[in-house]
Structures are given as structure tokens and as C-alpha cells.
Amino acid sequence: MSLLTEQIIASLTDNAISGKAEYFPRFFKSGQGEYGEGDKFLGVIVPEQRKVAKAVYKEITLDEIEELLHDTYHEVRLTALFILVYRYQKLKSDHDRRQLVDFYLKNLDYVNNWDLVDSSCHQILGHYYLEKEKTLFYTLADSGHLWRQRTAMISSYYWIKRGSYDDALRLAEKLIDHPHDLIHKAVGWMLREIGNKDFEVELEFLRKHYSTMPRTALRYAIEKFEPSLRRLFLNGSL
Incomplete structure (x- = not known):
């Protein structure tokens, strides 16, 4: 040392x-x-x-x-x-x-x-990797390793902040059924960040997945929604 x-x-x-x-x-x-x-x-x-x-x-x-x-x-x-x-x-x-x-x-x-x-x-x-090919992150997402999978999802935060959502959404879709709540939180957090930039993009993703996605991920994703819309998602009545 x-x-x-x-x-x-x-x-x-x-x-x-x-x-x-x-x-x-x-x-x-x-x-x-x-x-x-x-x-x-x-x-x-x-x-x-x-x-x-x-x-x-x-x-x-x-x-x-x-x-x-x-x-x-x-x-x-x-x-x-x-x-x-x-x-x-x-x-x-x-x-x-x-x-x-x-x-x-x-x-x-x-x-x-x-x-x-x-x-x-x-x-x-x-x-x-903002403007580079992103195979690395799909490899990490498929690794079966908790921290590498979280790395794949959270790395997309930088792209989301700059208005690039496609890979973040694909990674979220890939990881959405993960068994661990730390991935549920990561997916929900990144979806929420997408919604902060473009609400309609997040809404479209949630309409497709909200009824089957883990509850923790959903709660993180809709945290900043209007109460009435949040209730519709949580009650499964959208």
C-alpha cells in the first residue's frame, strides 16, 4: 500500500x-x-x-x-x-x-x-457511451448479477437527462420482471426520470406494463403523478 x-x-x-x-x-x-x-x-x-x-x-x-x-x-x-x-x-x-x-x-x-x-x-x-453503441449494457442486464444489472439500468440516467430514452426503455423492459427490489427501484426511478423529461413517453410505457410490473417499480415510477392518476394506476383501473 x-x-x-x-x-x-x-x-x-x-x-x-x-x-x-x-x-x-x-x-x-x-x-x-x-x-x-x-x-x-x-x-x-x-x-x-x-x-x-x-x-x-x-x-x-x-x-x-x-x-x-x-x-x-x-x-x-x-x-x-x-x-x-x-x-x-x-x-x-x-x-x-x-x-x-x-x-x-x-x-x-x-x-x-x-x-x-x-x-x-x-x-x-x-x-x-452516450453516443456510442450500447451492447455493453444489455450484456450487463443479462448477466444475472445484481450489481451489474443495476449498473446497466442506472447508467441510462445520463442518457435520460439528455433526452435519449430508447435504450433506457429497452433496459427497463428487459429488467422489469427481475426478482430483486433493488432492480425494481432502479427501473422505477429511471422511468420517473423519463417522465420528468417527457411525460407521454413514460405514460406510454406504463400503460403497456403497469398491470404486471412489480409494485415497487410502479410506485417509484408514478411517485410524481397527480394523485388521481396515481390512484388509477395503483388500483389497476386505468
Whole structure:
């Protein structure tokens, strides 16, 4: 481990809050048989992690970022991802961006909880693939791996924000019958974001699927609808 990575971990440890260290394992479901089984927590809040990431992202090497990404502590991995996002956002060439995309994909096994996915994938993969062929995301969606499937869906957030919905809708359709509620939430969230940009596009999708889609996904998708329309969807009477 390099001196810099040791300093980063020490800084995070110094900012740990004991009450958070006790709460986070329950919040992120790290108990036996839960989706985050075995994950460990220092008890560091996100603003402190971002502060550390902003202080080092210009000087840290990819090898050092990888050391952090492979750490057993959740907050160390998340800080590494914040560093990677800050680094990516400063790059100007497609070649340099591709290097970070390849690095991210190589280490995707360590992007292994919903907040790690949500804090990084759309800003790196979503950005890079905005105007590129998107086979990668269908492969991730078909992987049978919870975090890779969530990565596929949440990456579309970047495209949705820029008015591109087709792939997001196809991924939502592919994942809509997934058994896990973390995918239901991801699908519903992205549908809601589409509706924020173009209500009719979301409405057309929901008219086709609302009667059979998981209730959690539906509730997320219609969260901002007018109460009367929301009731029609929930009652199955549209």
C-alpha cells in the first residue's frame, strides 16, 4: 500500500462516527443472506468522503485508486469511486476517458452495493457511451448479477437527462420482471426520470406494463403523478 493510500484511509478513519458504523451495516443490508453480506463500515459520512476525494484526485495514480477499490471497507471503496468520477470529469480526450472506462469495468466486482453503483456508473459509463453503441449494457442486464444489472439500468440516467430514452426503455423492459427490489427501484426511478423529461413517453410505457410490473417499480415510477392518476394506476383501473 502506498503512502498516499495509507493517508487517505487514515483520514477516513479519523472522521469515522461510531454511531454510523453501527447503523450502516443495517442500512446497507450487510448481514448474513442479505445483498451486502460481509461488507464492513468505518462510519464515515459521504460529505467527508467527497472532501477527501477532492483533495487527492489530481495526484493519485490508477494503481492507488485500485488499492482503495479493493479495500474491505465500504467507505474506502466509495471514496475511490468519487476520486475516479472527479478524475473522469476533468478529462478532455476520448482516449483518456476510455482508459478510465476500461479501469472501471475491470474493477466492476468492487462496485458492489447500490450507492457505489449509483454514485459512479452514470457519470462514467453513461457519459462515455452516450453516443456510442450500447451492447455493453444489455450484456450487463443479462448477466444475472445484481450489481451489474443495476449498473446497466442506472447508467441510462445520463442518457435520460439528455433526452435519449430508447435504450433506457429497452433496459427497463428487459429488467422489469427481475426478482430483486433493488432492480425494481432502479427501473422505477429511471422511468420517473423519463417522465420528468417527457411525460407521454413514460405514460406510454406504463400503460403497456403497469398491470404486471412489480409494485415497487410502479410506485417509484408514478411517485410524481397527480394523485388521481396515481390512484388509477395503483388500483389497476386505468
